[in-house]
Amino acid sequence: MKWLGLAVAALLVTTPASSEIIVATGDLGLVVERASGSLLLVDQSERGAIARIGGLGDLSHASLVYSPDQRYAYVFGRDGGLTKVDIVKKEIEKRILQAGNSIGGAISDDGRLVAVSNYEPGGVRIFDATSLELVLDIPTGSKTIGLVDAPGRRFVFTLWDAGETWIADLSGKDPVVSKIKDMGQNPYDALITGDGRLYITGLFGEDGLTALDLWEPDPKPIRVLPEYGRGQQDLPVYKMPHLEGWARAGREFVLPAVGHHEVLWIDGESLAETGRTPTHGQPVFAMARPDGRQVWVNFAHPLNDTIQVLDTVTKEVVHEFKPGPAVLHMEFSPRGNEVWVSVRDAGKVMIYDTHTFEKTGEIDAESPSGIFFTARAHKLGL
């Protein structure tokens, strides 16, 4: 081996001053600390915390999205707060109270627009990602859920009361809103597949789910598992499962069953059921490792101290362990070698190797819930 000392030609900029603080943001993340209304900034490679950012209001059920440069997080709080956090400067850049009660948000595929889904007043509000100025207000007269981004500067969301899905297209000069009726009774959550093609809503008021093929010029509701759902439940539903947790594993989806101790497997093309796997408890999240070979499942209270890992080829449980009390969320490293787990009542985020299942680290956190790595900036529908 031969080492070469080569001259560097930096033609367009001069060498930065030594006082510069270098922040590469590709392996950072934010952990929601719901009890204290704060975010813990973490470094995946170092398996450690870098900073705590407070003053975010009510962070129960909070979620967030990232700007394309992975510098800013947009945090959607339950109290209607929309907070733009600069993870390089490690401070809040701007915070507005945009509604009384909100339930998630999304960022457009070009990174220029941030949308928030609101219960009170019901509707979607869309903001300029730089200034947080209101760009468009779409009142729906209904609690609004399941807001996601779709390719082509679109946002898709669903009306709990009216059972409609609306598609807001902001690609042209004037916004265009399309409305799809008959999505079913009381849709409570929704997801979009990673390719932005299928939008699927879970129903609270009737059995089954409803899908839309967004590649169709005029999408029509498609019933999925019409005989399965909460109507048949033989157990109390402690917590409705998160549809964002739907996993795509190879050509199948994995779905946390509602009110049952099992997960369901569904063919990605026909949307027909292909199998069921009995689980430890009522699943909350069923998350696929990025390569789709494993699905990690956590459970509702009172069985929420446990994680089960399923092999997607055999559909069998291949590993089970108890990270600690109140396992609330899991986030995989972008290429899937590790998983980070929020264990709320232990006050810890635990880190595991997904191949050996060994614990590789832990981080103190105040009642941690959602974990969001910056790689989400580059994915559709997250």
Added chain:
Amino acid sequence: MKWLGLAVAALLVTTPASSEIIVATGDLGLVVERASGSLLLVDQSERGAIARIGGLGDLSHASLVYSPDQRYAYVFGRDGGLTKVDIVKKEIEKRILQAGNSIGGAISDDGRLVAVSNYEPGGVRIFDATSLELVLDIPTGSKTIGLVDAPGRRFVFTLWDAGETWIADLSGKDPVVSKIKDMGQNPYDALITGDGRLYITGLFGEDGLTALDLWEPDPKPIRVLPEYGRGQQDLPVYKMPHLEGWARAGREFVLPAVGHHEVLWIDGESLAETGRTPTHGQPVFAMARPDGRQVWVNFAHPLNDTIQVLDTVTKEVVHEFKPGPAVLHMEFSPRGNEVWVSVRDAGKVMIYDTHTFEKTGEIDAESPSGIFFTARAHKLGL
């Protein structure tokens, strides 16, 4: 709307000094300038160039990968050079000449190991990603091609002369190398699917391709399109197509045909042919937009001034245009709203909206070829 001025509690760090230069790396990229042996650092959001970094040696056929934090690029030059570039400081951090003639590289899923595939001497060398110290030398006695990373700290590569694929597993204390024979005559390139499951080699010495299912405990060669390939060519092969350009669109793959003016469609499960689309010329890259709805195709000399865009539902050409002389490479923004195109003999990188096909920008570059956005850091097999 109500604006709140909130106090920020930065508990673990102090506020950075105002002299700080802030660099968030999520929307950056590098353009290979092959004639001058330099890299152009670009900003996707600004649609502009930030810096030029020179001194990288022979960059014909060069490729690169990124560290998980998106701070470092590892550049694989044809001259055997392995260069670690700090895109935050905008300078070369280290450069070694690790072989006489190399042909691509990969980074392990944990970001700790960088592997390089060599013609001369034939084999793979694996380096510590931080120090570039040699960790493992795997001589193969053959020109070595098609090197990719696979989940579980593995590298997969193929021997041109011996027609074998080797899997190096570096997850345990000692490395384990498995060898799969009978991959076919003179494999010239390979790819791994985005889920890390299928490894597919193109053959120069016989018709067809060979696949491996890496989820099998003992993968066996699977013949793909055994009656199709260069053996049947009715046109001179100006340039063997890049298999890295294989596109996954929904459940199908799109493959640039060898020596024909067409692309082939293959079922992602059965690997059987599902269709052919006639094209303007011999395809070089057939790249799927991240949502899989479009495939963009460029062509070999002398028809390399043109791009065709295919719709993956109809398999038909929906758009054709001429960006300029010598279109060498295309790279989509991570969520697919834009595409960047290297037009070598125009000395430009052109930027297009993938929905309207309008040109949204252009950047001067010296004989640009490969374009690599930092979002690649978070993907398997890139």
